[in-house]
Amino acid sequence: MSAGDILLRGRGITRRWGGLVALNGVSLELQRGSVHAVIGTNGAGKSTLINILSGEVAPSEGQVELLGQDVTRWTQPRRARAGLGRSYQRNTIFPSFTVLENCRVAAQARTPRPWRWWQDAARCEVSVPAARAAAARAGLEDFMAQPAGLLSHGQKRQLELAMCLATEPEVLLLDEPLAGMGAEETERMLELLHELKPRHAILLVEHDMDAVFRVADCITVMVNGAVIASGTPAFVRSSAEVRTAYLGEH
Amino acid sequence: MNPAISSKAIFVIAVFGLLAAYPLVAGNFGIDLVNKIMIFAVFALSLELLVGGAGLVCFGHAAFFGIGAYVAVLLSPPDGPASLLLLLPAAMLAAAAYAMAVGALSLRTKGVYFIMVTLAFAQMAYYVVHDTPLGGGTDGIYLTMKPVLGELLDLDRPITLYLFTLATLVLVFGFLAMLSRSRFGRALAGIRINEQRMRATGFATYPYKLAAFTISGAIAGLAGFLFAVKDGFVNPELMSWHFSGAVLIMIILGGIGHLRGALIGAFAFALLQEFFKSEAIFGAFSKHWNLGLGITIIASVALLPRGLVGVPGQWKDRLVGRASRRAETAEVQR
Numbered sequence: 001m002s003a004g005d006i007l008l009r010g011r012g013i014t015r016r017w018g019g020l021v022a023l024n025g026v027s028l029e030l031q032r033g034s035v036h037a038v039i040g041t042n043g044a045g046k047s048t049l050i051n052i053l054s055g056e057v058a059p060s061e062g063q064v065e066l067l068g069q070d071v072t073r074w075t076q077p078r079r080a081r082a083g084l085g086r087s088y089q090r091n092t093i094f095p096s097f098t099v100l101e102n103c104r105v106a107a108q109a110r111t112p113r114p115w116r117w118w119q120d121a122a123r124c125e126v127s128v129p130a131a132r133a134a135a136a137r138a139g140l141e142d143f144m145a146q147p148a149g150l151l152s153h154g155q156k157r158q159l160e161l162a163m164c165l166a167t168e169p170e171v172l173l174l175d176e177p178l179a180g181m182g183a184e185e186t187e188r189m190l191e192l193l194h195e196l197k198p199r200h201a202i203l204l205v206e207h208d209m210d211a212v213f214r215v216a217d218c219i220t221v222m223v224n225g226a227v228i229a230s231g232t233p234a235f236v237r238s239s240a241e242v243r244t245a246y247l248g249e250h
Numbered sequence: 251m252n253p254a255i256s257s258k259a260i261f262v263i264a265v266f267g268l269l270a271a272y273p274l275v276a277g278n279f280g281i282d283l284v285n286k287i288m289i290f291a292v293f294a295l296s297l298e299l300l301v302g303g304a305g306l307v308c309f310g311h312a313a314f315f316g317i318g319a320y321v322a323v324l325l326s327p328p329d330g331p332a333s334l335l336l337l338l339p340a341a342m343l344a345a346a347a348y349a350m351a352v353g354a355l356s357l358r359t360k361g362v363y364f365i366m367v368t369l370a371f372a373q374m375a376y377y378v379v380h381d382t383p384l385g386g387g388t389d390g391i392y393l394t395m396k397p398v399l400g401e402l403l404d405l406d407r408p409i410t411l412y413l414f415t416l417a418t419l420v421l422v423f424g425f426l427a428m429l430s431r432s433r434f435g436r437a438l439a440g441i442r443i444n445e446q447r448m449r450a451t452g453f454a455t456y457p458y459k460l461a462a463f464t465i466s467g468a469i470a471g472l473a474g475f476l477f478a479v480k481d482g483f484v485n486p487e488l489m490s491w492h493f494s495g496a497v498l499i500m501i502i503l504g505g506i507g508h509l510r511g512a513l514i515g516a517f518a519f520a521l522l523q524e525f526f527k528s529e530a531i532f533g534a535f536s537k538h539w540n541l542g543l544g545i546t547i548i549a550s551v552a553l554l555p556r557g558l559v560g561v562p563g564q565w566k567d568r569l570v571g572r573a574s575r576r577a578e579t580a581e582v583q584r
Binding site for chain 1: 428443
């Protein structure tokens with residue numbers, strides 16, 4: 001597969017909670033080799049969209065296609081094993097595990113072998129190297145043995161992404177990876193996204209507009225559960241509708 | 251090797267060594283009591299796998315213990331001893347089968363609902379033996395002949411039975427220690443901390459939880475089997491919710507999240523019970539032993555949030571806290 005292939009596609013995704021329409025007919029495509037940012041105000045439906053694409057929440061209507069297959073009815077673990085990785089807005093690391101063990105458990109999802117009870121997981125010849133590589137990639141090579149709960153906020157965000165990378169996904173759905181990060185940490189994370197881009201299709205939900213316009217190849221703007229504009233950063237920046245609805249200019 | 255790990259290992263090996271040496275100095279009463287406590291420890295370890303390992307609080311664990319015990323009695327032929335090699339696996343399989351059925355349904359719920367559903371299934375099993383003639387009803391039934399293993403093991407001799415229980419305890423402890431380090435055990439730990447994250451990572455968590463529940467039921471059945479063989483008698487009380495509660499208290503008292511906790515908790519609980527039941531110490535008040543035991547448990551849970559296993563750590567924290575406070579005061583005064 002080469003750059004430009006569509007790895008994940010959502011078609012007409014609608015989600016209703018009782019009378020409330022959280023998402024209204026949202027369609028989008030994620031290509032390998034590009035970062036697709038989704039921006040919008042709080043409550044615009046960005047997190048619901050990630051939850052539906054990753055299989056955590058079922059859509060009321062619409063389809064999700066992963067690597068050319070209709071996965072709408074697949075469970076979340078099955079989608080994850082097929083190459084769909086996600087990170088959470090809130091830290092969901094395992095605080096009592098070391099950094100390495102956090103990544104190792106995640107890597108283990110690829111080769112679970114749960115019945116080999118006699119094998120020490122810490123010596124697993126598959127998951128340990130994968131975990132080391134993922135942690136190093138996210139810039140945590142000096143903290144492998146540290147309990148994850150003792151990391152700084154920014155490092156926890158890096159670990160969140162490292163755990164996602166440890167499963168070797170093709171598609172990354174990142175829910176506000178930059179939230180609460182300092183300038184230097186943001187810089188490093190953007191660099192990492194840039195490195196990951198050629199081999200992955202990345203969906204980025206983010207509030208930091210400077211970062212979004214720097215890193216994104218394509219931006220989708222959502223308001224009240226619907227897409228009001230989608231296109232290149234230059235197009236979105238110049239769209240009158242987006243300016244009034246979201247960027248706060250008149 | 252990590253010094254913290256090796257000190258834990260030394261503690262466990264020392265406990266097992268003392269238990270092995272104990273019959274040399276003890277009389278029949280002592281051997282029978284410690285034998286009973288070791289059976290409780292096996293039972294507590296089975297629950298620790300669920301509560302400490304997977305974060306699943308089962309409040310119906312006595313059902314699996316009771317099924318193991320009843321199967322041991324009901325499958326023994328009336329006219330001669332059963333073979334240990336058939337009876338023991340049968341008891342474990344029966345308990346595991348019920349655990350798998352209960353787990354398959356109850357694991358679809360979470361939290362308080364899970365606790366209540368496991369309790370309900372245990373009560374069902376309780377009323378089956380309590381209200382039907384199947385297992386002798388409320389009177390219970392006797393095991394006339396203890397199972398044998400050819401000429402090798404004579405479980406009628408208290409000392410042989412004691413050593414058999416000890417060997418079982420060591421094996422169960424070793425098995426669970428191995429399990430908790432394996433990929434299966436690590437995945438269970440992940441599920442305990444954040445099941446949603448594990449699903450997002452690619453783990454189908456339900457089969458993991460069901461496997462843990464079934465293994466736990468099988469080990470509880472093993473403990474029940476030992477209990478029936480030791481006492482030669484079973485009655486419905488073995489499946490009552492009081493007993494499910496007691497084993498939960500054992501692991502809470504000992505410290506959840508540590509296999510040692512289950513071991514220590516079983517001993518602490520049973521010895522406290524003996525202490526408050528002792529007429530020599532409490533005289534007529536010993537009839538109300540439940541009161542003394544209850545107050546002690548409440549006090550220890552309030553004062554030792556990490557259980558007996560956590561006591562050294564708690565002291566260390568307190569000393570460090572005091573030292574750092576003193577340093578702060580010194581700083582301020584300067």
